[in-house]
Amino acid sequence: MGVTELRPRTPAETALVSLAEAIGRDEDARRAAIEALRREGLPHRRIEAWHYTDLRNLMGRRLGQGQAIEAAAARKAGPAETVLAPLVAGSTVVDLDTPEHAAAPAGVTVAATDELSDWHEAPNHLDRSVDTVRLVNAAFGARAATISVEAGRALAAPIELRSGIGAQSHAAAKVAVGDGARAVFVERVEGGGSPAPSSLVSHLVIGDEADVLWIVDQAKEPGAAHLGQLNVTVGANASFRLFVLNAGGALVRQEVHATTTGEGSEIRMRGVNLLENDQHLDVTTTLRHTYANTTATETFRNVVMGGHGVFQGMIKVAREAQKTDAKMACNTLLLSEEGDFSAKPELEIFADDVQCGHGATAGEINADHLFYLMSRGIPAPQAKALLVKAFVDEMVEQLETDEAIADALTGKIDAWLEKNR
Amino acid sequence: MLEIKNLHARVADEGTEILKGVDLTVKDGEVAAIMGPNGSGKSTLSYILAGRDDYEVTEGDILYNGESILEMEPDERAASGLFLAFQYPLEIPGVATMTFLKTALNAQRKARGEAELMTPDFMRKVKAAAGELKIDAEMLKRPLNVGFSGGEKKRAEILQMALLEPKLCIMDETDSGLDIDALKIVADGVNALRSPERSFLVITHYQRLLDYIVPDTVHVLYKGRIIKSGDKDLALQLENEGYGQIIGEAA
Ligand SMILES: Nc1ncnc2c1ncn2[C@@H]1O[C@H](COP(=O)(O)OP(=O)(O)OP(=O)(O)O)[C@@H](O)[C@H]1O
Ligand SMILES: [Mg+2]
Numbered sequence: 001m002g003v004t005e006l007r008p009r010t011p012a013e014t015a016l017v018s019l020a021e022a023i024g025r026d027e028d029a030r031r032a033a034i035e036a037l038r039r040e041g042l043p044h045r046r047i048e049a050w051h052y053t054d055l056r057n058l059m060g061r062r063l064g065q066g067q068a069i070e071a072a073a074a075r076k077a078g079p080a081e082t083v084l085a086p087l088v089a090g091s092t093v094v095d096l097d098t099p100e101h102a103a104a105p106a107g108v109t110v111a112a113t114d115e116l117s118d119w120h121e122a123p124n125h126l127d128r129s130v131d132t133v134r135l136v137n138a139a140f141g142a143r144a145a146t147i148s149v150e151a152g153r154a155l156a157a158p159i160e161l162r163s164g165i166g167a168q169s170h171a172a173a174k175v176a177v178g179d180g181a182r183a184v185f186v187e188r189v190e191g192g193g194s195p196a197p198s199s200l201v202s203h204l205v206i207g208d209e210a211d212v213l214w215i216v217d218q219a220k221e222p223g224a225a226h227l228g229q230l231n232v233t234v235g236a237n238a239s240f241r242l243f244v245l246n247a248g249g250a251l252v253r254q255e256v257h258a259t260t261t262g263e264g265s266e267i268r269m270r271g272v273n274l275l276e277n278d279q280h281l282d283v284t285t286t287l288r289h290t291y292a293n294t295t296a297t298e299t300f301r302n303v304v305m306g307g308h309g310v311f312q313g314m315i316k317v318a319r320e321a322q323k324t325d326a327k328m329a330c331n332t333l334l335l336s337e338e339g340d341f342s343a344k345p346e347l348e349i350f351a352d353d354v355q356c357g358h359g360a361t362a363g364e365i366n367a368d369h370l371f372y373l374m375s376r377g378i379p380a381p382q383a384k385a386l387l388v389k390a391f392v393d394e395m396v397e398q399l400e401t402d403e404a405i406a407d408a409l410t411g412k413i414d415a416w417l418e419k420n421r
Numbered sequence: 422m423l424e425i426k427n428l429h430a431r432v433a434d435e436g437t438e439i440l441k442g443v444d445l446t447v448k449d450g451e452v453a454a455i456m457g458p459n460g461s462g463k464s465t466l467s468y469i470l471a472g473r474d475d476y477e478v479t480e481g482d483i484l485y486n487g488e489s490i491l492e493m494e495p496d497e498r499a500a501s502g503l504f505l506a507f508q509y510p511l512e513i514p515g516v517a518t519m520t521f522l523k524t525a526l527n528a529q530r531k532a533r534g535e536a537e538l539m540t541p542d543f544m545r546k547v548k549a550a551a552g553e554l555k556i557d558a559e560m561l562k563r564p565l566n567v568g569f570s571g572g573e574k575k576r577a578e579i580l581q582m583a584l585l586e587p588k589l590c591i592m593d594e595t596d597s598g599l600d601i602d603a604l605k606i607v608a609d610g611v612n613a614l615r616s617p618e619r620s621f622l623v624i625t626h627y628q629r630l631l632d633y634i635v636p637d638t639v640h641v642l643y644k645g646r647i648i649k650s651g652d653k654d655l656a657l658q659l660e661n662e663g664y665g666q667i668i669g670e671a672a
Contacts, residue, residue, distance in 0.1 A: 367475075372511045373521070375471045376581065377499035377529035386524065390515025390564075397515075 033138035049127035062195035096171035099145035107153035123257035142170035151178030158184035179207035197225035220249035236262025244271035267296035279307035304339035429480035441645035457642035500532035502588030506578040571598035608633030
């Protein structure tokens, strides 16, 4: 063998490695990643970054049996074209499997790249010495694309990133938005009902004075597993807005790691997690303030009709990042006894002149609000639906984006709420 | 219209009795004023009429057009024509005022078996009502009551009342928080709604409101009971003498 087994692998870990090997493409390039996956295995609850999402155990339940592995191996990634219309009409669609086919607008270049995700170091200091999401992404030979928006260019339409749908959809995007440019990106994460995870790793570099809205639209089919990671650097006086919508999948982890690379930047992260049945949804974020005078607000709202939700939010403020203003909140509406939500906000502050805060709430629908609406003749189910919608719609409002984008997001949220009434 | 009979009620989760035998009848078309010191149970009575489940009725009954409403949900009571203008209207973030108004109006129409109001008709209705109450249309673009001043909230309650056209209007201290001009506007709005088929229960601390909305009857609620009833002169007497004399007589 030649490889030292530090501890016996679980059937799921072994299954995942054989699944990666079964792809049979670019074997040499992926070798190191596959070996690392074999060596390191999957993280478990004793790894702090994965405490609430014990991937080894959760994948074990999915990939435990041989049939599941074969089924997953048989299910090749389907063509991205089967995803219907873009989230926002008129978007430029970039298929990360075949980026060269994209009809890039003026000022935007799109190209394929062989580069694999760099898994040698985790962007989250509570993680292991390897990064799990990137490791899976590399071991499965994610197709990658580079996209750059030239400096000063304001894009009229969003760029929608898609990858093949299905269990073996693994993609990576390296996006650079030049100084003073303005762009909207949508990560469309759809399809795939299989025990093996799909993955998408994105790197976004935002230039000085640039303005980027990045939307993660995760609506995997029930039963699907997905690991997502967005890494962002935000330049001086730049604006980065993020919206994460989790409205599907069985086992999903979306990580966002943002770092400021200049003074005066503004970060606004909003998200909505919609949970039902036995879903396990995890949003893990780290926000690193490394320059002075940056502001960040981060709010996630969760509607729990069932399943398990996780939010881990870390704000790190370096010694030199004076006048940082960072606020984080995680609010959960528990609509069923079947579900639960764990929130773990963390602050690590080394500067002395900062304003930082976090709050987490969880509760049922406000009885006073409900009574007020009912006293006007609105029946209880309708009044509750109105309040739930209000609770999450606020996240979209706070993005302060244009109507087409806001409508697309609320449309998706409404469809979920309607289905789960 | 309304008959409250020996009504006893307590706070549902801790059991404190607040209403201790309220008897009150309001006829069709009558404007009844309820006055009484702070904490005497006026708001509690209004909440119980509207169907709030924080309170438990332990004895007595509430008849609305001859039928008990105790088993009815708040929305059913509203659809049957009961309206409460809150002493402290709630702010509901994220719910657009217009959406709320339209949902409420159409829910009531639906419950009564009437056709839904289409958006243009609805808009016209809201604009007209808002104009009469001198409510800025910009205000209605905001989430329900969010960031409204105290007086704006009270005016918005009356706007809702005008739109929903209830049969029994309960107004809990609608005058508090209103400036002098707004008080006049709101009173005019209420007077315009007065009709032989519509009754009002006006809770207030001040004669000033009753100068504009002249009541047919005045009742004093004290420690969960009506201790004195009279005509509009009773309010004038209270204004001059305070509650001491009447409380003394009742004891
Ligand atoms: N949910 C509750 N829990 C405990 N006590 C309550 C509750 N609701 C009302 N009370 C008490 O019942 C009494 C009557 O309150 P209520 O608000 O009805 O008075 P009010 O006559 O409207 O007073 P005000 O003139 O100040 O508006 C008060 O002592 C109040 O503290
Ligand atoms: Mg009161």
